[in-house]
Amino acid sequence: MRTVSLQEIAQHNKKDDLWVIIHGKVYDLTKFLPEHPGGQKVVLKFAGKDGTKTFDRFHPADIIQRYLSPDVCIGEAEVNNSGEQEPEVETEEDKRVRLAREKMPRLDEMYNTFDFESVARNILKADSWAYFNGGANDEISMRENHNAFHRIWLRPRVMVDVSKIDMTTTMLGDKASMPLYISATALGKMAHPDGEKALAVAAGKRGVIQMIPTLASCSIDEIVGARVHADQTQWFQLYVHKDRRREKDLRQKYVHEGPNEFQDEEINREGGAATAMSGIIDNTLNWNDLAWFKSITKLPIVLKGIQTKEDAVLAARYGCAGIVISNHGGRQLDFAPSPIEILPEIMSALKQEKLENIMEIYIDGGIRRGSDIFKALALGAKGVGIGRPTLYAMSGYGAKGVQRLLELYQNELEMCMRLMGTPTLADIKPEMVDIRNLKDHFVANPTDYLANLSYEKMVPRGNLSKL
Ligand code: HEM
Numbered sequence: 059m060r061t062v063s064l065q066e067i068a069q070h071n072k073k074d075d076l077w078v079i080i081h082g083k084v085y086d087l088t089k090f091l092p093e094h095p096g097g098q099k100v101v102l103k104f105a106g107k108d109g110t111k112t113f114d115r116f117h118p119a120d121i122i123q124r125y126l127s128p129d130v131c132i133g134e135a136e137v138n139n140s141g142e143q144e145p146e147v148e149t150e151e152d153k154r155v156r157l158a159r160e161k162m163p164r165l166d167e168m169y170n171t172f173d174f175e176s177v178a179r180n181i182l183k184a185d186s187w188a189y190f191n192g193g194a195n196d197e198i199s200m201r202e203n204h205n206a207f208h209r210i211w212l213r214p215r216v217m218v219d220v221s222k223i224d225m226t227t228t229m230l231g232d233k234a235s236m237p238l239y240i241s242a243t244a245l246g247k248m249a250h251p252d253g254e255k256a257l258a259v260a261a262g263k264r265g266v267i268q269m270i271p272t273l274a275s276c277s278i279d280e281i282v283g284a285r286v287h288a289d290q291t292q293w294f295q296l297y298v299h300k301d302r303r304r305e306k307d308l309r310q311k312y313v314h315e316g317p318n319e320f321q322d323e324e325i326n327r328e329g330g331a332a333t334a335m336s337g338i339i340d341n342t343l344n345w346n347d348l349a350w351f352k353s354i355t356k357l358p359i360v361l362k363g364i365q366t367k368e369d370a371v372l373a374a375r376y377g378c379a380g381i382v383i384s385n386h387g388g389r390q391l392d393f394a395p396s397p398i399e400i401l402p403e404i405m406s407a408l409k410q411e412k413l414e415n416i417m418e419i420y421i422d423g424g425i426r427r428g429s430d431i432f433k434a435l436a437l438g439a440k441g442v443g444i445g446r447p448t449l450y451a452m453s454g455y456g457a458k459g460v461q462r463l464l465e466l467y468q469n470e471l472e473m474c475m476r477l478m479g480t481p482t483l484a485d486i487k488p489e490m491v492d493i494r495n496l497k498d499h500f501v502a503n504p505t506d507y508l509a510n511l512s513y514e515k516m517v518p519r520g521n522l523s524k525l
């Protein structure tokens with residue numbers, strides 16, 4: 059590999075001729091730039107320079123080998139012996155974040171998921187907060203995901219011995235301390251320097267399953283290595299790469315030692331990233347491909363992103379071990395329905411086709427309370443996934459924050475089960491929830507500012523002053 063001088067690298071500092079140093083190697087990112095899912099601006103900032111520090115804040119070192127062809131590597135960058143380092147300057151934003159962190163409440167002062175969210179809003183940099191908290195377009199689906207739970211009421215039963223509550227369960231055959239798992243969320247290091255490793259630790263300590271994202275900011279090896287016990291279950295969320303051999307390689311590497319489940323997923327169209335990701339993701343993926351996935355793995359395949367009863371029935375017919383009813387946290391198609399709203403119709407369609415017992419049904423989106431878990435279980439889910447809450451908890455408090463968050467979910471579900479008269483998960487039944495209003499949507503009309511603010515109000519004639 060040739061050594062490239064800093065002077066030569068500095069000359070390739072334009073959009074149409076772009077070299078960047080990452081971990082001592084020089085890469086020609088000219089062709090990749092328009093495809094970068096994080097946008098062009100962030101990469102262009104390092105045109106002809108060393109981008110390692112920022113790159114490491116978001117990406118695992120192996121992302122380059124995973125997504126770029128080897129010929130983009132020009133050589134090794136000459137070592138900078140000049141002693142000249144760009145001085146670290148604290149920006150206004152850094153200062154705001156530093157001060158907010160100094161005033162952060164203690165972890166034992168966090169009492170529910172919303173507490174973590176409000177802390178995260180203050181202590182995260184604006185770009186990270188926007189990435190985590192945002193949804194597609196007008197964020198109607200994102201908000202609806204949680205709001206829909208407000209339209210389900212509970213029908214508590216009394217005179218039941220609830221001295222012991224057991225919420226342990228299995229998911230795809232593996233034990234879990236409660237019917238909740240940590241869902242895949244990309245770029246965990248934006249929340250905390252330990253990224254997805256912190257989630258692995260918290261999941262292991264609380265006995266819950268973690269789904270590792272394809273676009274994790276730590277390498278899969280690091281996340282698997284962070285497990286607290288050797289038999290800790292991890293699932294893997296897979297964005298299918300255009301080059302299918304990569305999925306096969308991944309499976310061969312991890313099937314014995316690492317993530318226990320191998321998850322397939324429909325193409326994610328998160329925000330503007332969708333177009334850019336099309337360079338990486340195979341958007342020809344369709345139902346017939348499932349046969350190929352089944353031929354390369356014996357692990358259960360779960361489809362995440364099911365949003366209609368028709369697709370749920372197809373997933374069962376195509377032999378999926380499970381589905382996750384999900385609109386990806388309202389980050390893709392605005393006005394996609396909330397998963398909890400379509401869960402009952404999916405269950406009844408599966409029952410009608412006699413397919414309800416052949417796969418496990420999970421849902422995610424807007425699960426913020428123990429009672430939300432209860433409602434989902436009552437309507438037929440085997441378990442629920444959480445996305446943003448773990449990112450918020452990790453932002454402020456790392457792995458310990460996520461442990462506390464999981465403990466709060468567990469405590470709330472325990473209290474809900476006790477007050478509902480359901481000592482075990484098997485006691486939770488559909489008739490314990492009232493879903494008569496679930497389908498009601500009250501759509502807010504756009505405010506007519508012209509009528510409300512500019513024009514004189516109409517008043518009854520009798521009230522007009524007599525001039
Ligand atoms: C100096 C080089 C790079 C820098 C500074 C950088 C920085 C970033 C940043 C800041 C984001 C997040 C943007 C947001 O707020 O949504 C991002 C996203 C992303 N980057 Fe990079 N990046 C670099 C190189 C690369 C390379 C070489 C690859 C892959 C080969 C890559 C793959 C991705 C992916 C897949 C995402 C999207 C994750 C998602 O939205 O879910 N990046 N990058």
Ligand SMILES: Cc1cc2nc3c(=O)[nH]c(=O)nc-3n(C[C@H](O)[C@H](O)[C@H](O)COP(=O)(O)O)c2cc1C
Pocket residue numbers: 189190191203241242243244271272273295323326362384385386387388389422423424425443444445446447
């Ligand atoms: C910041 C962020 C990144 C996400 N990245 C991914 C991803 O890479 N792959 C994926 O399958 N889902 C991803 N999701 C969706 C989650 O897995 C999950 O479906 C969703 O967050 C659940 O909704 P909730 O955030 O209301 O709990 C992401 C969600 C967020 C908030």
